[in-house]
Amino acid sequence: MGLFDLFKKTDKVGKDSAIDSANLLGNAEESDKGEKVKTKLSYHPEWNVPQEQKYIFNFLANELEPLSPNQLSLAAIDIDVNRDGSWDVKAFFRNSLPNTVELGEMPLLIIDKDGRQVASQTFDFKEIGTLPPESARPWVFHFDRKSIRVNEKPEEGWKIAFNLIALRGHQLELDDSWKKQLSQEQIELLEKAVKELPKLSNTEVNFTGFQLKLHENNNLVVSMFIRNGNDRAINIEQLPLEIVDANGKQVAKGYFKLDPALTVQPNSTKPWTFIFPAEKVNSEGADLSRWSARVINK
Template identity: 50%
Template sequence: MNLFSFFKNATKTGTDTAVSSTELLDGTNEESQDKNEVVTELSIASDWKVSKEQEYVLKFLSNDLPPLKADQLSLSGIQIDVDKGKGDWNVQAFFRSSLDRPIKLGKAELMLLDATNDVVGSQEFDLSELGTLPPFSNRPWVFKFKKENLKSTEVPTDQWSLAFNVQSLVPHSLDLDPAWEEALPKDQKLSLKELVKNLPALKPREVNITGFQSKFTEEGNLAISVFIRNGHTKQIQLEKLPLEVLDAKGEQVVKGSFKLDNLMIKANTSKPWTFIFPREMLTNETPDLSRWTARVPQ
């Protein structure tokens, strides 16, 4: 996609959203106490080739953007063009920074909102493609929302906005149920956090089950502990969970279903949970559990 086949019209139909940099960036300083407004300037990457005519349009749009507060990141919607062949929406916007230092972001989910702030589309983008944004600047970009990530076929024509889903930038973390939080000693909590940290990254909106401990009780029941992993940027609730356990040979050990009473898994977290299968449900009472897998049955 040629970025500068867009931004040919100086009319702005979108609005602006802004968040504090402390909400998006891990390890940043505390929010600035500077209440002065910051005017951002147009930033064109050194390797971009822009015609004089288009540079004029970009400068006109840039100069018309409202000031930001200090230490904010903002998305300013310009226009939306529809790819009539594919049904994708090309959302033209400025990515803006009022930070006093250069900034480069990674992957983040962006939400496209209509005039009533209803979400009409959401998609993950690699913001590193924009390059490093200088201090107090704004950079034009086209965010292509694919048809399958859109909830509407009607393109917003006015007062729409593009916003960061802040939760998508929060590192994946351990979500302990209050009962586990109270019962587990500090060293076990740290061990669980380390386990979660070293698990493979989830795909956007992926939910999976990852086992980490299994043992037989004195009664011969099989207890397995798993992480229920939520790759969504919203919390999910589980009412029931069907599970089967496979041993090192890939053979089924047990299969059953558990009622969870709306167990909540917070956005972008992994929650540990223990499931106990009664002895009489086992199809193999002496399985090889040197390696094992817990999964939702196909």
């Protein structure tokens, strides 16, 4: 089956996911905010579109709602499910700017009618080509099965959208209690430390210790970076931890129940402090010149 066979007369244009172009391009164009832009159909320059297919594309393009000026948009059409469980997601990539647009690699999301992310994958928009001013280009985004989190495609009301959280880069997230205690200089040092940590995979959650203090009463105070590489928040309700010294000796072991749960936002790192009481600490002969924090089975 060819590309054009995926687009049918029975398709309907669904939810539109429009964002300010500055979110992707890093610049802002001046324009009359009250004037809506009707995008014109644009074909990829390498496409040789049959006349019957042009009729279908025109029909779908005419259903598109006008955009506000200086927006980039993905307008959902339909999802075809393949035998291997992957999805062919049909959509219009739209540009309401007065100039051409060409994007590089972009992370996309499929979001169902209830706002849940049901698929995520990165695509090279250079394959779509340069999008003319005030235009809409039909395209098929192929989501691999491993990028899909549900067993069935979403019902009506779903949308395809740019993953702005992934695009912004990994960020430091500070709880209000930390913000009150830290100076601006200390916050900047934490931000620098987070940027220098190894990059996380898209589904990785990582725990990295960065400060340890053994008090005179033998309580061990450990500060850690809780790192969330996912594109959705995680909630931590319980955390079994051990601290290991430079020689692999277990210095402390504890089970922490977090109430309320500790939330770490998508693509973010949150520092947190855990206190091991003296009875959970075995510091005798420990070499704490180097140490690591590990999540363990209870």
